Amino acid sequence: MKVECDIKDVFEVTYSKLWREGLLLASVGLDGKYNAMAIGWGLIGRVWRDPIFMVAVRPTRYTHRLIEEINEFTVNVPGDGMEEIVNYCGTVSGRDYDKFKEVGLTAEKGKRVKSPIISECIAHYECKVIGKSKVIPDLLSSEVKRRYYLSENYHTLYFGRILSTIIEK
């Protein structure tokens, strides 16, 4: 059963998964089609007096288009044993595949956003984008540029106000 919880209840498991196999960002387009993408970069914190989940999405991702369309997303924390699913969602694009169908993920209606939460995951954040920023090449160290941006494709940083945190009980 999914129940709303305090952010402190999901913080630790979120960070530990972020540093290992990654998390799943779920979104939906104006056409109603769901998508899930693996994320390995993200921050949880406080900005503009709000609890914020900041995600970094490259413009080439299909997910980028969906977030631009609806200004919201969910972040889902995979349970143990979901490594291959995360890897799949981080390898193929929703432009070409229905990833939910391909790997048997269940899209559950979000409580406060149109984007789905992923039933099989163990914790969830529902987020509304209240700000965004481009990574500015001139402000990066040459090391970061060399390691992560040889093909440019500079991330957009989306600041999602956390509207609810949900845990599987």
Ligand SMILES: Cc1cc2nc3c(=O)[nH]c(=O)nc-3n(C[C@H](O)[C@H](O)[C@H](O)COP(=O)(O)O)c2cc1C
């Ligand atoms: C573990 C892992 C973490 C990833 N983290 C990110 C990330 O934080 N930002 C990003 O833009 N792409 C990231 N990617 C790559 C995307 O998940 C990948 O390009 C995906 O196929 C995009 O899906 P989409 O086109 O359906 O949006 C990651 C991939 C993996 C496997």
